[in-house]
Amino acid sequence: MSNAPMDPILTRADCEQHDRADPLAPLREQFDLPDGTIYLDGNSLGVLPKATAARVQQLISEEWGRDLIKSWNSAGWIDLPQRVGNKIARLVGAGENELVVADSTSVNLFKVLSAAIAVVQERPPMRKLIVSERRNFPTDLYIAQSLASQHGMHLLLAEAEDIPELLADRPAILMLTQVDYRSGRQHDMAALTRAAHDHGVLTIWDLAHSAGALPVDLNGCDADFAVGCGYKYLNGGPGAPAFVWAHARHVDNFRQPLSGWMGHAAPFEFSPDYRPAGGIDRYLCGTPPLLSLAALECGVDTVLAAEAHGGIAALRNKSVALCELFIARVEACCAGHGLELKSPRDPAVRGSQVSFSHADAYPVMQALIARGVIGDFRAPDILRFGFTPLYTRFVDVWDAVEQLVEVLHGGEWREPRFQQRAAVT
Amino acid sequence: MSNAPMDPILTRADCEQHDRADPLAPLREQFDLPDGTIYLDGNSLGVLPKATAARVQQLISEEWGRDLIKSWNSAGWIDLPQRVGNKIARLVGAGENELVVADSTSVNLFKVLSAAIAVVQERPPMRKLIVSERRNFPTDLYIAQSLASQHGMHLLLAEAEDIPELLADRPAILMLTQVDYRSGRQHDMAALTRAAHDHGVLTIWDLAHSAGALPVDLNGCDADFAVGCGYKYLNGGPGAPAFVWAHARHVDNFRQPLSGWMGHAAPFEFSPDYRPAGGIDRYLCGTPPLLSLAALECGVDTVLAAEAHGGIAALRNKSVALCELFIARVEACCAGHGLELKSPRDPAVRGSQVSFSHADAYPVMQALIARGVIGDFRAPDILRFGFTPLYTRFVDVWDAVEQLVEVLHGGEWREPRFQQRAAVT
Numbered sequence: 001m002s003n004a005p006m007d008p009i010l011t012r013a014d015c016e017q018h019d020r021a022d023p024l025a026p027l028r029e030q031f032d033l034p035d036g037t038i039y040l041d042g043n044s045l046g047v048l049p050k051a052t053a054a055r056v057q058q059l060i061s062e063e064w065g066r067d068l069i070k071s072w073n074s075a076g077w078i079d080l081p082q083r084v085g086n087k088i089a090r091l092v093g094a095g096e097n098e099l100v101v102a103d104s105t106s107v108n109l110f111k112v113l114s115a116a117i118a119v120v121q122e123r124p125p126m127r128k129l130i131v132s133e134r135r136n137f138p139t140d141l142y143i144a145q146s147l148a149s150q151h152g153m154h155l156l157l158a159e160a161e162d163i164p165e166l167l168a169d170r171p172a173i174l175m176l177t178q179v180d181y182r183s184g185r186q187h188d189m190a191a192l193t194r195a196a197h198d199h200g201v202l203t204i205w206d207l208a209h210s211a212g213a214l215p216v217d218l219n220g221c222d223a224d225f226a227v228g229c230g231y232k233y234l235n236g237g238p239g240a241p242a243f244v245w246a247h248a249r250h251v252d253n254f255r256q257p258l259s260g261w262m263g264h265a266a267p268f269e270f271s272p273d274y275r276p277a278g279g280i281d282r283y284l285c286g287t288p289p290l291l292s293l294a295a296l297e298c299g300v301d302t303v304l305a306a307e308a309h310g311g312i313a314a315l316r317n318k319s320v321a322l323c324e325l326f327i328a329r330v331e332a333c334c335a336g337h338g339l340e341l342k343s344p345r346d347p348a349v350r351g352s353q354v355s356f357s358h359a360d361a362y363p364v365m366q367a368l369i370a371r372g373v374i375g376d377f378r379a380p381d382i383l384r385f386g387f388t389p390l391y392t393r394f395v396d397v398w399d400a401v402e403q404l405v406e407v408l409h410g411g412e413w414r415e416p417r418f419q420q421r422a423a424v425t
Numbered sequence: 426m427s428n429a430p431m432d433p434i435l436t437r438a439d440c441e442q443h444d445r446a447d448p449l450a451p452l453r454e455q456f457d458l459p460d461g462t463i464y465l466d467g468n469s470l471g472v473l474p475k476a477t478a479a480r481v482q483q484l485i486s487e488e489w490g491r492d493l494i495k496s497w498n499s500a501g502w503i504d505l506p507q508r509v510g511n512k513i514a515r516l517v518g519a520g521e522n523e524l525v526v527a528d529s530t531s532v533n534l535f536k537v538l539s540a541a542i543a544v545v546q547e548r549p550p551m552r553k554l555i556v557s558e559r560r561n562f563p564t565d566l567y568i569a570q571s572l573a574s575q576h577g578m579h580l581l582l583a584e585a586e587d588i589p590e591l592l593a594d595r596p597a598i599l600m601l602t603q604v605d606y607r608s609g610r611q612h613d614m615a616a617l618t619r620a621a622h623d624h625g626v627l628t629i630w631d632l633a634h635s636a637g638a639l640p641v642d643l644n645g646c647d648a649d650f651a652v653g654c655g656y657k658y659l660n661g662g663p664g665a666p667a668f669v670w671a672h673a674r675h676v677d678n679f680r681q682p683l684s685g686w687m688g689h690a691a692p693f694e695f696s697p698d699y700r701p702a703g704g705i706d707r708y709l710c711g712t713p714p715l716l717s718l719a720a721l722e723c724g725v726d727t728v729l730a731a732e733a734h735g736g737i738a739a740l741r742n743k744s745v746a747l748c749e750l751f752i753a754r755v756e757a758c759c760a761g762h763g764l765e766l767k768s769p770r771d772p773a774v775r776g777s778q779v780s781f782s783h784a785d786a787y788p789v790m791q792a793l794i795a796r797g798v799i800g801d802f803r804a805p806d807i808l809r810f811g812f813t814p815l816y817t818r819f820v821d822v823w824d825a826v827e828q829l830v831e832v833l834h835g836g837e838w839r840e841p842r843f844q845q846r847a848a849v850t
Binding site: 032034037039041044045047048052053056057059060061063064065066067068069070071072073077078079103104105106107110134136137138139141142143145146147150157231237238239240241242255257258259260261262264267268269270271272273274285286287288289290291292293295369374376378379422423424425 | 457459462464466469470472473477478481482484485486488489490491492493494495496497498502503504528529530531532535559561562563564566567568570571572575582656662663664665666667680682683684685686687689692693694695696697698699710711712713714715716717718720794799801803804847848849850
């Protein structure tokens with residue numbers, strides 16, 4: 001956004017004026033957006049950058065097809081986890097060579113939670129409690145359940161508002177996703193990390209809905225460990241590899257248990273004994289999926305392109321403006337249709353998404369998708385809309401609400417074709 | 426090969442005759458092979474199938490770019506780990522729905538070794554020993570070291586010939602790679618599994634250098650667990666995801682520790698409690714890298730295409746013939762140049778590769794690569810040549826040896842440009 005205050009948005013023409021004045025508007029040109037679609041689901045799967053197809057083709061035809069194994073050296077395949085990691089580091093307040101791309105978010109969480117437990121085990125009397133949020137993304141809880149049970153620890157699931165108080169009970173580890181995937185509620189990473197450390201509690205942050213969407217400052221917050229996702233706001237493509245970070249005070253102190261050869265100090269010595277690489281490289285495990293990794297780099301580059309336009313701070317400002325407009329328009333136009341805001345009203349504690357509950361959220365979302373407005377449904381009753389300021393315009397927000405109004409006023413969501421559940425919802 | 430016995434190969438013209446008579450010859454048309462190159466490194470990275478570029482483009486442009494998250498259902502993304510897994514199952518003697526594609530070989534080994542340890546823990550008095558081969562691929566040993574130390578067990582590294590005797594000491598688990606990555610020595614999976622079971626020992630087989638290269642019969646051998654690699658003989662592309670299999674008697678009895686949401690019985694319920702899927706699906710963890718997974722399917726299809734031409738048995742016959750020709754020609758033409766066969770001379774105990782040692786193996790291989798014959802060097806002194814009968818011809822073997830002769834006779838490998846080590850060797 002420009003520094004000058006904009007007029008409030010009362011009409012679609014006002015939206016167009018905001019879009020014309022938006023310094024981030026040119027960034028939309030980086031993407032191949034499907035015709036006739038308003039895509040409000042970049043928090044599930046980011047859209048396709050224009051650069052990706054050609055880059056992946058190059059990797060397939062030239063690096064793999066023509067140069068074959070030579071590309072490990074000549075095309076720099078061997079350094080790609082670090083190269084892309086260093087780019088992501090700039091988006092989350094991590095230092096150079098502190099963050100690598102590897103595996104999935106779930107696997108990386110297993111690594112850092114294992115590392116955190118090892119830190120705890122070295123501090124007698126050993127604390128036994130891992131605290132997380134009941135509404136945390138399930139895969140995070142499943143991994144924590146697995147490790148807690150293996151190490152004789154307990155996983156305590158709390159409501160978000162109870163967490164500060166729970167820290168006084170001196171648990172071992174606080175493991176949170178910064179932005180809740182359903183409600184979009186955003187934790188104050190700095191304050192919670194400080195409070196955790198005041199009680200000797202280690203912190204693990206899942207940045208799945210943060211990286212690329214809002215300012216994150218891992219070192220500034222003095223966080224202990226972090227993981228994050230490549231295929232949401234980083235636009236890395238379906239199932240893009242994830243990333244992992246450990247604070248410098250921890251990184252060399254522990255061998256994470258997934259001790260694959262890519263995390264060895266000298267993988268091509270083929271030594272029978274594991275000797276972990278120094279620094280974050282020891283969090284690598286097997287050979288990375290290079291097609292998906294190359295696509296991730298293209299996605300990360302689309303976010304880094306914002307650095308010339310105000311960077312993450314500018315993205316965040318626009319995200320807040322888009323979300324505020326969406327909430328205002330929905331509440332003004334859809335009153336009486338059973339929608340209830342489930343995201344925080346205060347943008348300071350909200351991520352880059354807005355969720356409303358509705359008793360028939362599933363068919364309502366299906367009817368909306370049939371009209372070309374793509375959000376998603378999250379069980380049991382949530383309509384979830386993600387706003388990606390790199391490519392979402394103010395007119396998109398306006399038009400999306402117009403379609404939602406049509407769906408609700410006309411009652412078309414009651415049609416049987418919108419009731420049937422797909423395998424993936 | 427046709428059933429009629431072929432003449433022995435004495436000349437390049439004989440090679441051409443063998444290629445003309447080869448029923449597998451048409452399968453070479455499936456690949457984009459680089460001009461001027463004889464590629465004998467398909468055991469490190471398989472070549473590019475012609476179908477891959479278009480398939481990955483379709484996934485990028487249509488499934489991701491146009492259809493976005495709908496593709497989880499409409500393009501069947503959600504079932505891809507099982508779909509490709511079922512195709513690989515046909516190549517390794519696994520049943521329908523017994524094998525899935527997931528993560529890397531290292532990560533999958535962590536899962537199955539964890540599962541095997543859990544089986545052992547339920548059989549008091551608990552056995553403490555994991556036996557493997559000193560020359561096993563290092564990442565397998567690193568993962569085993571990690572889990573052994575975590576569970577108070579010990580990893581015993583033995584020479585291959587000592588393993589049958591060691592089984593009488595009743596270790597807990599025998600973990601082997603069927604075909605040794607350096608020498609190409611092939612274990613007798615059926616006999617070793619039987620011997621292991623006679624002593625109550627569980628078996629884990631790494632099929633990295635077997636799947637797609639030689640007949641494997643996991644169920645026929647009554648193996649317990651297996652993992653394998655997607656980017657070698659399966660031609661899945663650099664860093665393609667790996668696969669994992671567990672025998673039906675084990676698969677439902679244990680929760681492997683990497684309990685990510687894709688292995689949940691109902692991932693889209695978003696339940697806070699992990700409930701493992703039935704069967705092999707519980708060995709899935711996070712969201713799979715779909716670009717790399719789609720490329721893997723194209724690669725697996727190139728091997729399945731051999732089913733119309735005699736299948737894996739025919740591939741194996743041709744592989745043996747190629748390897749025998751290579752050994753005979755090298756020994757006939759390179760005598761006195763310090764090469765020593767490091768692979769078994771008996772093809773029955775050799776995989777689809779041939780290794781020779783040479784005191785200056787690294788520069789010799791670099792000089793050979795500069796002449797367009799690509800094998801690879803393995804520390805400390807191994808020249809390794811992989812033979813992939815899907816695309817390697819008898820004339821390729823002949824011509825490769827001619828180039829090796831030139832390198833050795835001319836001594837060009839002594840040039841300084843061939844001495845300098847690259848990051849990846």
